[in-house]
Amino acid sequence: MSVVTVQLGQCGNQIGFEVFDALYSDSHCPQGLCSERENEAYQASSKERFFSEEENGVSIARAVLVDMEPKVINQTLSKAAQSGQWKYAQHSCFCQKEGSGNNWAYGYSVHGPRHEESIMNLIQKEVEKCDSLSGFFIIMSMAGGTGSGLGAFVTQNLQDQYSNSLKMNQIIWPYGTGEVIVQNYNSVLTLSHLYRSSDALLVHENDAIHKICAKLMNIKQISFSDINQVLAHQLGSVFQPTYSVEGSCHYRRNPLGINWQVRPPLPGLPTLGKVSLNRELHFNTSIANLVILRGKDVHSADLGGFKDPALYTSWLEPIDAFNVWKTQRAFSKYEKSAALVSNSQFLLKPLDTIVGKAWNMFASKAYIHQYTKFGIEEEDFLDSFTLLEQVVASYCNL
Amino acid sequence: VSPASLIAVGQCGNQIGCCFWDLALREHAAVNQQGVYDEAISSFFRNVDTRILPLGRPGGVVNEILQGPLRDVFDSKQLITDISGSGNNWAVGHKVFGSLYQEQILEKLRKSAEHCDCLQCFFIIHSMGGGTGSGLGTFLLKVLEDEFPEVYRFVTSVYPSAEDDVITSPYNSILAMKELNEHADCVLPIDNQSLFDIISKIDLMVNSGKLGTTIKAKSLVTSSAGAVKKRHQKPFDAMNNIVANLLLNLTSSARFEGSLNMDLNEISMNLVPFPQLHYLVSSLTPLYTLADVNIPTRRLDQMFSDAFSKDHQLIRADPKHSLYLACALMVRGNVQVSDLRRNIERLKPSLRFISWNQEGWKTSLCSVPPVGHSHSLLALANNTCVKPTFMELRDRFTRLYKKKAHLHHYLQIEGMEESCFMEAVSSLSRLIEEYNQLDATKCMPVEDLPRLSIAM
Numbered sequence: 001m002s003v004v005t006v007q008l009g010q011c012g013n014q015i016g017f018e019v020f021d022a023l024y025s026d027s028h029c030p031q032g033l034c035s036e037r038e039n040e041a042y043q044a045s046s047k048e049r050f051f052s053e054e055e056n057g058v059s060i061a062r063a064v065l066v067d068m069e070p071k072v073i074n075q076t077l078s079k080a081a082q083s084g085q086w087k088y089a090q091h092s093c094f095c096q097k098e099g100s101g102n103n104w105a106y107g108y109s110v111h112g113p114r115h116e117e118s119i120m121n122l123i124q125k126e127v128e129k130c131d132s133l134s135g136f137f138i139i140m141s142m143a144g145g146t147g148s149g150l151g152a153f154v155t156q157n158l159q160d161q162y163s164n165s166l167k168m169n170q171i172i173w174p175y176g177t178g179e180v181i182v183q184n185y186n187s188v189l190t191l192s193h194l195y196r197s198s199d200a201l202l203v204h205e206n207d208a209i210h211k212i213c214a215k216l217m218n219i220k221q222i223s224f225s226d227i228n229q230v231l232a233h234q235l236g237s238v239f240q241p242t243y244s245v246e247g248s249c250h251y252r253r254n255p256l257g258i259n260w261q262v263r264p265p266l267p268g269l270p271t272l273g274k275v276s277l278n279r280e281l282h283f284n285t286s287i288a289n290l291v292i293l294r295g296k297d298v299h300s301a302d303l304g305g306f307k308d309p310a311l312y313t314s315w316l317e318p319i320d321a322f323n324v325w326k327t328q329r330a331f332s333k334y335e336k337s338a339a340l341v342s343n344s345q346f347l348l349k350p351l352d353t354i355v356g357k358a359w360n361m362f363a364s365k366a367y368i369h370q371y372t373k374f375g376i377e378e379e380d381f382l383d384s385f386t387l388l389e390q391v392v393a394s395y396c397n398l
Numbered sequence: 399v400s401p402a403s404l405i406a407v408g409q410c411g412n413q414i415g416c417c418f419w420d421l422a423l424r425e426h427a428a429v430n431q432q433g434v435y436d437e438a439i440s441s442f443f444r445n446v447d448t449r450i451l452p453l454g455r456p457g458g459v460v461n462e463i464l465q466g467p468l469r470d471v472f473d474s475k476q477l478i479t480d481i482s483g484s485g486n487n488w489a490v491g492h493k494v495f496g497s498l499y500q501e502q503i504l505e506k507l508r509k510s511a512e513h514c515d516c517l518q519c520f521f522i523i524h525s526m527g528g529g530t531g532s533g534l535g536t537f538l539l540k541v542l543e544d545e546f547p548e549v550y551r552f553v554t555s556v557y558p559s560a561e562d563d564v565i566t567s568p569y570n571s572i573l574a575m576k577e578l579n580e581h582a583d584c585v586l587p588i589d590n591q592s593l594f595d596i597i598s599k600i601d602l603m604v605n606s607g608k609l610g611t612t613i614k615a616k617s618l619v620t621s622s623a624g625a626v627k628k629r630h631q632k633p634f635d636a637m638n639n640i641v642a643n644l645l646l647n648l649t650s651s652a653r654f655e656g657s658l659n660m661d662l663n664e665i666s667m668n669l670v671p672f673p674q675l676h677y678l679v680s681s682l683t684p685l686y687t688l689a690d691v692n693i694p695t696r697r698l699d700q701m702f703s704d705a706f707s708k709d710h711q712l713i714r715a716d717p718k719h720s721l722y723l724a725c726a727l728m729v730r731g732n733v734q735v736s737d738l739r740r741n742i743e744r745l746k747p748s749l750r751f752i753s754w755n756q757e758g759w760k761t762s763l764c765s766v767p768p769v770g771h772s773h774s775l776l777a778l779a780n781n782t783c784v785k786p787t788f789m790e791l792r793d794r795f796t797r798l799y800k801k802k803a804h805l806h807h808y809l810q811i812e813g814m815e816e817s818c819f820m821e822a823v824s825s826l827s828r829l830i831e832e833y834n835q836l837d838a839t840k841c842m843p844v845e846d847l848p849r850l851s852i853a854m
Contacts, residue, residue, distance in 0.1 A: 010659055070654050101663035102760075145667075177742050178759035179658070181668040181724050210739065217401075222736035224657040282460040356846055363847050364754040366671035366723075376486070389852045 001134035003049050003239075004126045005063040006154060008098075009147030010072045011172050012139040013065055014224065017076045018232035019139070020061045023050050024086045026236055026332045033330040042329045045241035051065055051086065052129050059086040062130065064122045065093040066154070068100050068146045092126065094119050100145025105374035106185040107149020108193075115150075127162075127390055135166030142190045143174035143183035152193040159197035169198045170235070173205035173350060175289075182367050184358035189376070191351075192384035195391065197285060203347055204231050233332065237339040238292060242325035285398040286344035288322045294328040294337045295395050311398040348395045355388050401547065402649060402662060403510060404521045405538065408484075408491075408531025410556050411523040413634060417642035418523075425646060428769045429484040429654070443728075484529025490569040491533020492577075494667035503538065504545060511546065519550035519583075519662050521645060526574045527558030527567030536577035543581050550666055554641060557713065557787060559591035560794070566804050568795040569819070571613065575791070576822040579829060583666050584676050586644065587787060589713045591633045593637035599709070600685055643768070644680055644712065647776040649765040650730050657735065660728060660762030666762040669724045669780050675832060679717060679779045681710040684771070698733065698773065705777040713787055720783035720838045722751045726760040728776040731767030737761065739773035753844045782840075792826055 007016030025048040032039040051059040061080070066090060067073050073093050080087045094115065100107040113327050127133055136158055139145035158167050174183045193203060213222045289311070293301055307318040331337045361367070362381055484491040494690050503807045511517050520542055524531030542551055555578065558567035569785030578585050651660040683704040705727070708716040729738060738761055751758050768774050799819065
C-alpha cells in the first residue's frame with residue numbers, strides 16, 4: 001500500500017526532500033544486518049510505499065510539491081535530481097510567484113480556492129499511480145502562511161475527496177522565542193482546522209530538535225539542514241516497513257495502520273478500577289503508545305515498562321493502548337534503534353502556551369486587520385480558540 | 399521573486415535610486431558570473447529595462463542618468479522630467495504637478511505593471527523636506543492606492559535634520575507626514591544626520607589604522623571604486639550608499655535563496671500590528687568590511703549587538719530604551735539558525751517588548767551575503783523610539799508657523815488653505831499620542847489574560 005506525500009511551503013518542501021532522501025538511503029543501505037532475502041523484502045515494501053518507478057529504474061517519489069513562490073521548489077527539485085538515485089516526478093509541482101506573506105488567511109481563503117483544482121488534480125494523478133492507496137502524509141509548518149493556511153485547506157479537501165484514506169499531517173511547531181511574529185495566530189487557526197479534517201497530527205517542535213542537535217549530536221553551528229535531517233531520520237524510523245504479525249517475517253502492508261481514533265468512555269459508565277503501583281513516577285498520561293524496534297535482538301527486548309498502568313489514563317488498559325512493531329532489518333546502519341510514537345499529555349504545555357500567547361495578542365486586536373482583510377473574522381478566531389481550549393481540557397482530564 | 403517596482407521622486411530620491419541600481423547590478427553580477435539572466439535578477443530587472451520613474455529637474459540628476467554609464471539600464475520613456483522644479487514647495491509638488499502629471503505617471507505605471515508577473519510592492523524613495531520628492535512623491539501614494547489597491551506601498555523617506563538648509567522643510571515634512579500616515583503601508587524613516595554620523599564613524603575606523611580593520615576595495619558599503627559612476631565624490635554619495643544598501647538587504651531574501659525566506663509582503667504582515675503604526679526604524683550591520691575572512695563567533699555576535707545600538711540606527715533613535723511592538727532580523731550570508739536563536743535569547747532580556755508580543759521576532763536567513771562581506775544583518779523595528787523624531791518635527795513646524803514665515807508661498811497655490819496645515823499637525827499629533835499611550839504601558843507588569851472557560 002502506498003502513501004502519497006504532499007509537501008507545502010518552504011518548511012514542508014525542505015523537510016520532504018530530507019525525508020525521501022532518508023527513506024531511499026535506508027532502503028538501499030547494504031548493511032541491513034539481516035539476510036539478503038529479508039533485505040529485499042524490506043526494500044520492496046519501502047519502495048512500494050514511497051516511490052514509483054520509471055522505465056529506466058529510477059525511483060520517483062510519490063509526492064506533490066506545493067508552494068506559493070518558486071525558489072524553494074526549484075531548489076528541492078534540483079537537489080533530488082542531483083542525487084542521481086531518486087527524484088521527483090516532472091510535473092508534480094504547483095507553484096506561484098507571490099507567496100502567502102505569513103498570512104494564514106491568505107493561504108486558506110485566497111490561495112486555497114484559487115488553486116484548488118490544480119492542486120487536487122496533481123494529487124489525483126499521484127494517487128492513480130498507486131496500486132492501492134493507504135493514505136496521505138502532509139508536511140507543513142504552523143507558523144507561516146502557505147504550509148499553515150493552504151495546508152489546512154488542502155487537508156480539508158482531502159477529507160472530502162478521499163474520506164476512506166487516512167490523512168496524517170506532519171506539523172512543525174515553531175521556536176518558542178519567535179520565528180514569525182504572527183506564528184501563534186497561524187498555529188491556532190491551523191490546529192483548529194486540522195482537528196476537524198485530519199486523522200492524525202504528528203508533531204515536531206523546532207526547539208526539541210534543536211536541542212537534540214546541540215546536546216546529543218554536539219553540532220556547533222546548527223543549520224535548518226541539520227534540523228531537517230534529524231527530523232527525517234525520526235520519520236524514517238517510524239515509517240519504514242515492520243513485520244505485520246508478531247513472529248512473522250512478512251512486512252505489514254498498511255504503514256499507517258494504527259488505530260488512531262481513541263475515544264474516552266461515555267459519561268455514566270464506570271471507569272476501570274485500577275490501582276497503579278508506580279504513581280510516584282511522573283509521566284505524562286498517555287492514551288496510546290507505539291514502540292518501533294529495528295535491528296538486533298528485537299524479539300528479546302523487554303518492553304514491560306511500557307505496559308505499566310501508571311502511564312495510561314484510568315479508562316484504558318495498557319493492552320489496548322500499547323503496541324509494538326518490529327523488524328530485524330537495521331535502520332540506517334544503526335545496529336539497534338527504537339522509536340516511540342506517543343499520544344499523551346506531552347504536547348499539553350506547548351499547546352497551552354501557544355493558545356495563551358495567541359489569546360493575549362487577540363485581546364489587543366493586534367494584526368487582526370491583516371486577517372479580516374482576507375475573510376477570516378474575529379468570530380473565526382473565537383471558534384478556533386474554543387476548539388483548542390476543549391482539546392487542552394480533554395488532555396488535562398486524562 | 400515577486401517583483402517590486404522602484405519609484406524615485408525628486409533629487410534625493412533619484413540620487414539614492416541611482417545608487418541602488420548601481421549596487422544591485424553589481425550584486426547580481428557578482429553572484430551570477432556568466433551574466434545569465436536568472437530568476438533573482440528578474441525580481442527587479444526586466445531585460446535591462448527598468449521600472450524606475452525618476453522625477454525631477456532636467457539639467458540635474460535626471461540628465462546625468464540619461465547621459466551617464468547607466469543610461470542603457472534606464473528606458474528613457476520611463477523618465478518624467480518637469481520644467482521648472484518645485485521651489486522646495488510641497489504645495490507645488492503635490493497640487494500643481496500632481497494634477498499636471500497624474501495621467502502621464504499613471505500611464506507609465508500601468509505599462510510597467512503589465513510586464514510584472516505579479517507585482518507585490520512599490521518602493522517609493524523621496525525626501526520629506528523639499529518640494530518634488532515631498533509633494534509629488536506623496537501625491538503618488540494616493541494615486542497608487544487607488545489604481546493598485548492590492549500592491550503594498552513601501553516608502554523610504556529622508557527626513558530633514560535640524561540644520562537643514564531648506565528653511566521651509568518643516569512645512570513640507572509635516573504636510574508630507576499626513577499623506578504617509580494615510581496612504582503608506584510601511585515607512586522607513588531615515589535622517590541625514592544619522593547617516594552622516596555613521597559615515598564619520600567609518601572614516602574614523604579606517605583612518606585610525608586599527609589592527610585588522612581595512613576597508614575592502616570592493617565593499618559596496620562605502621566605496622564607489624569600481625562603481626559605474628566615477629565622477630568626484632559628492633557629499634551625499636556615501637550617505638546614499640547606506641540607504642541603497644538598506645533597500646538591497648530588504649529585498650535580498652526575495653531575490654536570493656536561503657533556508658528561511660522572507661518575502662516583501664511578510665514585512666508588512668509581521669511588523670505592522672495596527673495600520674496607523676507603520677513606521678519602522680532600521681539599522682544595518684556590520685558597516686565595516688574586515689580584512690579577515692573567517693569570522694569567529696564573537697564577531698558574529700557583535701553584529702547582532704550592534705544592530706540594537708543607537709549608533710547604528712538610520713534615524714536618531716534608541717530602541718533599547720523604548721518599547722518594541724515588533725522586530726525583524728534579516729540575516730545574509732554564512733549565518734545559521736542556531737546563531738540567530740542564540741543571539742535572540744542573549745539580547746532579549748535587555749529589550750522591552752509590548753505585553754502582547756513578548757516573542758515578537760520575525761527572522762529570515764538568506765544564503766547570499768552582500769558583496770564584500772561574509773554576512774550582514776538588517777534589523778527593522780516597530781518601536782516607540784521613533785516618537786522623538788516626530789515630536790521634533792512638530793516643534794520645528796510650530797516655531798516656523800507661529801511667525802507665519804513663508805506661508806504665502808503655500809497659500810497662493812490653489813487648493814491650499816491654513817486648514818491643510820492644521821489637519822496635518824492634528825494627524826501627526828494623533829500619531830504621537832498613540833506612541834505615548836504605548837509608552838505608558840512600558841512599565842506595567844505583563845499579565846496573562848483570563849482564558850475562555852469551556853464546559854466539558
